[in-house]
Amino acid sequence: MKGQKGEPGPPGLDQPCPVVRVDTFSPGNDQSWPNFHPPDPGHPMSGNSCRLFFPEDPIKIVRGQGQYMYDEQGAEYIDCINNVAHVGHCHPLVVRAAHEQNQVLNTNSRYLHDNIVDYAQRLSETLPEKLCVFYFLNSGSEANDLALRLARQYTGHWDVVVLDHAYHGHLSSLIDISPYKFRDLDGQKEWVHVAPLPDTYRGPYREDHPNPAVAYASEVKRVVSSAQEKGRKIAAFFAESLPSVGGQIIPPAGYFPEVAGHIRRAGGVFVADEIQVGFGRVGKHFWAFQLQGEDFVPDIVTMGKSIGNGHPVACVATTQAVARAFEATGVEYFNTFGGSPVSCAVGLAVLDVLEKEQLQAHAACVGSFLMELLGQQKAKHPILGDIRGVGLFIGVDLIKDEATRMPATEEADYVVSRLKENYILLSTDGPGRNVLKFKPPMCFSLDNARYVVAKLDAILTGFTTSLG
Template sequence: MVSTGATVQAGEDIAHLGSGASVHVALRSADGPAAPRLVRPEYAAGWLALTADPAPLLGLPAGSDRTRERDLLDRRGAAFATVQEHYYANPPRIERGWRHHLLSTEGRSYLDIVNNVTPLGHAHPRVEEAVSRQLRRLNTNSRFHYASVVEFTERLAGLLPDPLDTVFLVNSGSEAVDLGLRLAMGATGRHDVVALREAYHGWTYASDAVSTSLQDNPNALATRPSWVHTVDSPNSYRGRHRGADAVRYGPEAVAVIDDLAASDRPAGAFIGETFYGNAGGVALPDGYLAEVYAAVRRHGGLTVADEVQVGYGRLGHWFWGFEQQGVVPDIVCVAKAMGNGHPLGAVITSKDVADRYRDQGYFFSSTGGSPVSSVVGLTVLDTLRDEDLQGNAVRVGGRLKRRLEALADRYGIIGAVHGTGL
């Protein structure tokens, strides 16, 4: 049976249906029950047992959806380096998304609370239209002169306090962190870096070197290069100092920074997320970054803020995580949310620090700041503003947190509720 809203008998010419028509094909025995057109996924196996695969009749490959999905997963494992992994042991096949939903090929809709690169939601029409329009016009590298890269970097710099007024555009958070560290090393002439434990910063050489998350790399702390020095994770819930005792993390980090300087290896940079991302959405203790930043600068170093996961309005009350700490870093690294899934990252610093990079040669990224990337960046900023998504993070995140805190009051198994905004 073939149906398109009205029943069409098998063998009947359906060419007259025209482009865009929805065609449903079902093959069953004459005396068998008619399967519903749509069923819940948990009932699918039972109904599939009462139907046959119509694919051969339509000139399509035979085989059940489940067989084809397993074959696709096996092909992924054969060609796509397995160290890249995938979510879930038996992952659904996700081919579509809309706003905050992901849609599987089995027809199931999922609320997406995992994704960290699409702050506007999936398939946002404003982004799609902007990208399509720009791709029809031009996409090239940023050494050519065009308006969108100027407009985007002006907008981006305008979101940051003085003296952060100069922008480098790249393709990812890993590249942004790598460049941020190179800027600090070049400006100070020092290569020692202080980093937080339990942190993840990326997969390039430099960003991986300062990544200390044991969850991402069980050997992280034992395999850091000699120029990386770590300080205790200022985790007020799971760390060494908990609750009110978390104020001790700041002075301890300052002591490490002072000791490095005393041993004639003053840090050229301190890098840290301004609000813990991978380590559990935990806020740093109040005043922590102010103490650490002051110590680094006292010895001539620069401070690098990793805003890749926590910046761009997601905290709700603050556009940048460093605002929550009441500090201004020397270098800010950002990506993920900037492009709503399009590969886009940036490093923002002062003109003085940026100009010192000349001592290391030129900087160039083939697609960082391309016309399409710049248009995507502008469109994301416009949409964040026009749809009040930072305000939405306050409202929805606040409601979620209040309800979770209410559960924590009722159930002792809940140890803490962390986070701000979304």
Template sequence: QNLVSSCKLFFPEDPVKIVRAKGQYIYDEHGREYLDCINNVSHVGHCHPDVVKAAHEQNQLLNTNSRYLHDNLVDYAKRLSKTLPEKLCTFYFLNSGSEANDLALRLARQYTKHEDVIVLDHAYHGHLTSLIDISPYKFRNLEGQKEWVHVAPLPDTYRGIYREDHKDSVLAYANEVKKIIDQAQKKGRKIAAFFIESLPSVGGQIIPPEGYFQMIAEHVHKAGGVFVADEIQVGFGRVGKCFWAFQLQGEDFVPDIVTMGKPMGNGHPIACVATTKEIAEAFADTGVEYFNTFGGNPVSCAIGLAVLDVIEKEHLQAHATQVGNFLMELLNQQKVKHPIIGDVRGVGLFIGVDLIKDQEKRTPATKEAEYLITRFKREYILLSTDGPGRNVLKFKPPLCFTMDNAKLVVDKMDEILTGKTVRLIFSSFG
């Protein structure tokens, strides 16, 4: 009665009340254990003891704002800088991904003196007013597209306008952005930034083709804009082979601004914007101070340092690659067996399973996906869907997710899809 109705529960018909969690498992009030396949916030595992200890110990000593000197803030900035390209050496600390993307937008506009922003279709960059404006996933259901916002096609080679059989999908998708820039300039508009989730999640667990970022950056820079890589969902080693998802594009690609959030604090609210000295100095030249009451406080930084320690100590990047490859292999075996699985795509522990009604049209199997999610929940496995058609099963579990966990999930998927009752239900969906 006292909480907003616009905040929707998972499984609203039969919601789960969670009272504790550990690692990749969460527990309800009856002590039932659920396997968490979707929590990309509890990055190194729910309630990791090292992270909890770091928070507790620092809380007992001091928690205040960053206008005082404190080692944690400096140490954390130094540690983060070692994970990024050399030119991304200036950091702003905040509390959420939305705050980070809002600041990135301000930085871009101040540095370029331009206003317009290019985003991808179905993108989501946060819930502040400024970010709803650059999130087609949201604004299409609200006030619509602003004049200064330009929407480029999602570089989806399975379901997009240029698919896997196109002779050069990378060039084709990049040219779509170039067309947008040309059209905007003809109208006298100027591009401030191109915003992209390094791996678009809400769009359907998309893996942009390699080389796409480089081509886009060339067009955007030529137009006087900057390239913003949104790593809020996919950073901190989730992709396995790289610490940051934008690095999948190759060593020759470096964004102008990187935003980060969710996994940084393993459930504690902490976020960051990393950028170049030049962009930061242009922002400072306004003479308007940027201050964040909680951003960079000693407790948040102690937690952030602990998360980095755990990633390194437990070799979670290598683990994400190993388990992710195994899960992809099992899912691809299911794709051969079950025609409803149209595509399996992913890297590390960022994986999507695209469910379809027919192989030729690739029509999203939305109701079937919803049914599967409900059935998984009955088996004490928590999954959810994403994508414009809400038909893509998304895997973004804590990085401590194991091969045994992967096998359990896929075995249950096979069991559900093989069941006679399910086949009858799916056939009724047409």
């Protein structure tokens, strides 16, 4: 076969091919990772496009259980950031469900199978009644890409309104609607329109504004009107129900209903991206968009990450009207692995665990306790600017001073590094990379919260003393 070692291939491809290429951010210190030998940067096996956590001193994780991860030396880390292992790493019921179904059948969805019907029914019971059509896929990026197709087909329009610093996936179509990504690449496409992030701590309308929800929604209206004046037509407003990459933002109550009104009057639909925040993480509700009120219902909801607890599963939920418009194209939609018997068995098991272990209520309880502990530290450590969150979705905004709220980016990096030394895995987000983000597995405990905050207190105390 052409392209193999020693045989001619297409122009530019006639060099010997490596058997394996691992594309990661190469650590700068190869002594810090036992048994890891980073390739020469010029070697065809090296690549820097995927950044590791803790690139200067990466961890080789070999096992996970519950809210804990273990390195090859046996050290145990508390995982505060892995919102993929939603009900806990390697949950035995989820692992068993995948194993048992794999022993019987795993095929595509062109055949009748009970699992896909049962799973769609179970998901429908968690959602508003009109969201009753489900498309199953393998990743959040696939789900958002399909949501974009659905919106455009249903409305007959092309343009999209997104929030600043948003991230919706790594497919080309989604990088185009992710300011977090496209500003480092080719820039903003003419069909993409960016509205301000509804951030009441750093944005133009802050906590002292009488009605930030209406004010921020009016910015969306302004963006829509500006697009229409140029002859553009809005297909959709895309937003994470709680903007994550934007800095663990909690939109003001009433913001989404106001925005939906402006978007629908322009002929568009509302897409709620629940990939990082759904499935009970917010505690009060199963879906984060429900924080905006019982009467608010998106036209399309996308799911991923936590839906499969690490197994590649994703889903798009929408209305009959949107689905019918998509079917009317005559172009069949098919996904080879989406909705497979194993994927649906895993999804059902995740729902079972959430229910049996009451993890939604647990997230509300532990998240509230963690917020309380963090709040107590704020008076002690001026670097803690804003502490915001709901359930087990929490952001701690580190600042250089209260007057300017300047992001404490370097300090945040230092804190994350020191926490790792204390076997706590945390990361940062936000435009200033200064927001500590907590999105642990849902089994994260009260004792975990106490331990993490105690270590954070000690680190900040030592940091302040060293500056003093």
